Amino acid sequence: MGRTVSKAKTNHPAARARNAKFQADLAPAEDRAVRTLKEDLQLRSNTDFLTDAVALFRWAVSERRQGNRIVSETVNGERKVLLFPRLERVAPGMDLPRIEIPWTERELASLAELLAGEPQPPTELLRRALRD
Amino acid sequence: MAIVVRRLEESDETGNFDCGDTPLNNYLRNHAWANQAKSSLGVTYVAADDRASRAILGYFTLAMSSAPRQLFPGKYVRGLPPYDLPLILLARLAVDRRFAGKGVGHALISEAFRVSLRVSAEVGCRCLVTDAYAERMGWYARYGFLPIEGASVGGPQRMFLDIRTIRKALSPS
Numbered sequence: 084m085g086r087t088v089s090k091a092k093t094n095h096p097a098a099r100a101r102n103a104k105f106q107a108d109l110a111p112a113e114d115r116a117v118r119t120l121k122e123d124l125q126l127r128s129n130t131d132f133l134t135d136a137v138a139l140f141r142w143a144v145s146e147r148r149q150g151n152r153i154v155s156e157t158v159n160g161e162r163k164v165l166l167f168p169r170l171e172r173v174a175p176g177m178d179l180p181r182i183e184i185p186w187t188e189r190e191l192a193s194l195a196e197l198l199a200g201e202p203q204p205p206t207e208l209l210r211r212a213l214r215d
Numbered sequence: 216m217a218i219v220v221r222r223l224e225e226s227d228e229t230g231n232f233d234c235g236d237t238p239l240n241n242y243l244r245n246h247a248w249a250n251q252a253k254s255s256l257g258v259t260y261v262a263a264d265d266r267a268s269r270a271i272l273g274y275f276t277l278a279m280s281s282a283p284r285q286l287f288p289g290k291y292v293r294g295l296p297p298y299d300l301p302l303i304l305l306a307r308l309a310v311d312r313r314f315a316g317k318g319v320g321h322a323l324i325s326e327a328f329r330v331s332l333r334v335s336a337e338v339g340c341r342c343l344v345t346d347a348y349a350e351r352m353g354w355y356a357r358y359g360f361l362p363i364e365g366a367s368v369g370g371p372q373r374m375f376l377d378i379r380t381i382r383k384a385l386s387p388s
Contacts, residue, residue, distance in 0.1 A: 171221045197375050
């Protein structure tokens with residue numbers, strides 16, 4: 084007698100959620116680094132690797148967002164502070180102090196005219212600055 | 216060399232910084248930290264080599280400022296809110312001459328743009344303004360800064376970049 088497998092349909096949102104697929108192009112050196120890390124950490128799959136990497140990254144972002152610095156310390160007490168440019172982008176301190184600057188009448192007229200116009204299209208170098 | 220741009224810290228080695236301009240050197244060496252930590256007159260961001268992270272390769276200083284709306288010519292006032300126009304002042308930007316030509320200036324101004332975008336999202340501001348030395352105007356113009364007319368003869372040239380232009384640079388061309 085054959086076995087019948089019925090596929091139960093569910094409308095529960097969690098049941099409908101699909102795992103996202105992640106694909107990355109890695110240079111050979113990066114690929115080797117990933118393989119070595121997986122071996123060192125005894126991670127079997129890329130999914131496990133990515134999950135742990137995301138967990139570590141989330142922790143680092145959370146620490147830096149709170150203003151905490153991430154430090155490594157040797158057995159001799161020598162300390163190194165982690166400096167990672169992208170992490171600095173979430174560090175607090177967006178509050179800029181306010182200062183007064185002098186304006187001539189002519190400068191204000193020129194500024195008002197610039198502000199009244201349509202914004203200039205970004206230059207290629209400006210685009211590159213925000214891409215880098 | 217990997218360049219990291221971050222806020223100035225008290226332990227940074229500023230004493231050897233030399234951009235070839237005495238006022239800019241003195242500002243970093245003697246005033247930047249006090250202005251940031253004590254007087255709230257400006258926040259300084261520094262470029263450092265991640266292998267020698269206390270030595271400073273270059274810096275810039277930002278502050279909020281404003282332009283008095285009531286002094287704008289009447290024809291431009293219409294449509295503007297009844298208060299002074301908030302803006303970000305890029306007060307100083309300098310690169311140590313031993314590291315000139317290595318992309319430090321580009322890294323610094325890139326971060327200044329990113330900070331400006333974040334500030335404009337947090338507190339609102341309309342433009343980025345800087346006072347450029349005459350010989351550096353071309354450098355700023357390549358990023359889209361426009362000259363504001365009316366600078367005093369022989370003094371620095373005030374330049375303007377609309378925040379909307381910076382924001383547009385984030386979108387695909």
